[in-house]
Each structure stands twice: as structure tokens, then as C-alpha cells.
Amino acid sequence: MQKLTITRPDDWHLHLRDGAALKAVLPHSARQFARAIIMPNLKPPIRSVADAAAYRDRILAALPVGQAFEPLMTLYLTDNTSPAEIAAAKASKFIKAVKYYPAGATTNSDSGVTDIRKCDRVFAAMEQEGIPLLLHGEVTDAEVDVFDREKVFIEKHLIPLVSRFPKLRVVLEHITTLDAVQFVLNANRNIAATITPQHLLFSRNALFKGGLRPHYYCLPILKREQHRLALLQAATSGNPKFFLGTDSAPHTRNTKESDCGCAGCYSALHAMALYAEAFESVDALNHLEAFASFYGPDFYRLPRNTETITLVKKTWRIPHEVSFLDVGLVPLKAGEEIPWQMI
Ligand code: NCD
Numbered sequence: 001m002q003k004l005t006i007t008r009p010d011d012w013h014l015h016l017r018d019g020a021a022l023k024a025v026l027p028h029s030a031r032q033f034a035r036a037i038i039m040p041n042l043k044p045p046i047r048s049v050a051d052a053a054a055y056r057d058r059i060l061a062a063l064p065v066g067q068a069f070e071p072l073m074t075l076y077l078t079d080n081t082s083p084a085e086i087a088a089a090k091a092s093k094f095i096k097a098v099k100y101y102p103a104g105a106t107t108n109s110d111s112g113v114t115d116i117r118k119c120d121r122v123f124a125a126m127e128q129e130g131i132p133l134l135l136h137g138e139v140t141d142a143e144v145d146v147f148d149r150e151k152v153f154i155e156k157h158l159i160p161l162v163s164r165f166p167k168l169r170v171v172l173e174h175i176t177t178l179d180a181v182q183f184v185l186n187a188n189r190n191i192a193a194t195i196t197p198q199h200l201l202f203s204r205n206a207l208f209k210g211g212l213r214p215h216y217y218c219l220p221i222l223k224r225e226q227h228r229l230a231l232l233q234a235a236t237s238g239n240p241k242f243f244l245g246t247d248s249a250p251h252t253r254n255t256k257e258s259d260c261g262c263a264g265c266y267s268a269l270h271a272m273a274l275y276a277e278a279f280e281s282v283d284a285l286n287h288l289e290a291f292a293s294f295y296g297p298d299f300y301r302l303p304r305n306t307e308t309i310t311l312v313k314k315t316w317r318i319p320h321e322v323s324f325l326d327v328g329l330v331p332l333k334a335g336e337e338i339p340w341q342m343i
């Protein structure tokens, strides 16, 4: 296949940041995606309906003139989030989900939840209102091996959570393991997962290829090849529980190339081309449209988009750097050639 026209996709997990950073990255996402679920991990985080309304306005104001894009907002769950805030979120119409970060798990997660059971009253309200809970599904216990943190989260927290709240709608975000795939497959219909381009394209070997490679470092961290293959199988299986979420997470070059580098891969520039490459690798381009454009809106109970985008098989070189704040950022696969592009 040399040319692929599909329904315009949406990104169900995106970091846009704020201010000048927002202005720099937003056009990349808006070019490909009609809508995106916007992560709330700003400093300070988006904790209230009022915070989300103001952030949404800033995103819309940062859009290039004439560019359509709908930010689907989320609230950042803390130990102090109230059930009343959930009712207000539902009433707002523009807040589509609530994001759970274990305190300290990843970038800007200091205000995250210290003990998931502290949020049971909020989960009960979300279950009742039908608002999805988006999980950064990793434990933070220092004694748990970093490569096992997703698996241990599923066993220790997620299985008990879904049995306490069987009607709660849950997205296990950016899954990275066979264990997560199996959990989602065996769970009830309220449970879905997003998958990033980096976890479909790379195993943990990419982190150490020829030296230490900070631009392949994200959380949850890349895993063994057997896990990548399980994710690729899930994404291309035509199962509606698995859909697109890039987790594109911009960081300046210097904060990644550092003695304590930040987690996050930048894929907003070329996400659809990367997904096409991954799907083509297992001869499954015919499943890309549903993964990218159907299953996400179906889960979120939103209409599917009606416009289309076109991808062509034409090799191009990803830039070494994208302009971002004063220092620039390094996109995923920077400087490398990839086979697909969006026209
Ligand atoms: C994200 C970021 O930079 O905000 N980083 C990442 O590695 N994915 C946070 C997150 O989603 O974990």
C-alpha cells in the first residue's frame, strides 16, 4: 500500500504544557488530530473545573488562526479531590476524564495520590457520573524494579480497584507490558487502554543502543521485545479496547540530556507516520483507522470525526531538532528516515 486515507484521528493522551511551550507544540498535534485528551500535569496541576476552563481557553487561544482542534480536558486527581468537583466536571461538558498519577511516579506528579483508597468516594462519584478514570498505572515503591512497576500496579491496585468499582470506566494509559494487555483483555467492557508509538516501535534496547539514549526515556519505561510484540498484536488486533494515545511529552533538549534527565518522548510532530510504520511492520495497515479514529471516540461516547487525513509511503528524514522555547527539543527518531508521512 502506497497511500492511505482514513478518518481524521484523535489523540487520547497528550501533553501540551502551557505558555510558549504550548504555542510551539500545539500546531503539530492539530495538524493530524481533531481532538485530544489533554493531560493536566502542569505546575501547578489542573485540579478544578475552573483551572480546566482557563487552561482550555489558553489552548484555544494558542491555536494557529483557522486551525480546528478540540481540547478534551481532564482533572488531576489528588488526595483532596471532592465528589462535588466530579459532579461539576460532568456538568461542565468539556471535562472528559480524571487523571490518576501515583505521587512521584513521573513528570510533575508531586501532587498525585498517595494512597489510591483515599479516593474511593471520588471513584464512586465517577462511577455514577460515567466519567472515565485515566491511570498512570505504575507503583512508585522504590524497592520495586522499574521494569516491574506496571505489572505490580495491576496486581496490587488495579484488580482490587475494578472489583470495588465494577462499573467504573477506566483507561489504563500508555500500556507497556504483556501483563497489561492480558489484564485489559480479561477485564469487563468498561476497561480500555491506550498505546504510544514508542512502545509499538521500540524495546528497551533502544535506551542503550550505542550508548545511553535519553530521548528514548519515557515512563512507563520501554520494556523487553516480548512486551513490544504483545502491544503490537493488541493494537493491530481490531479489539476496540485498545486505541491511540501518543503520550507525546515535550521537554527541552537540555532537561533530557542531563545527569537526571526528564521522562517523555516527543512524537506529536509525526505520530501518525510512526503508527503507520508500526502497523505496516506486521502487515496490519487495514486496522490503523479503527485504532486511531474509531475506538477512542466510541469508548468516550463521542461522535467519530467525519473528515479524513491521508498518509503516503514516501521516505523523509525527521529533523534533528524542533524549535521549542529557547533551546529546542529532540523528537522521537530524530535525524532518522521513516517510510510514511502525512500530506
Ligand atoms: C510525561 C510528561 O513528561 O509529562 N512523561 C512521560 O514519560 N510519559 C508524564 C507521563 O505521562 O508519565
Ligand code: ZN
Pocket: 013, 015, 039, 247, 249
Ligand atoms: Zn503522559
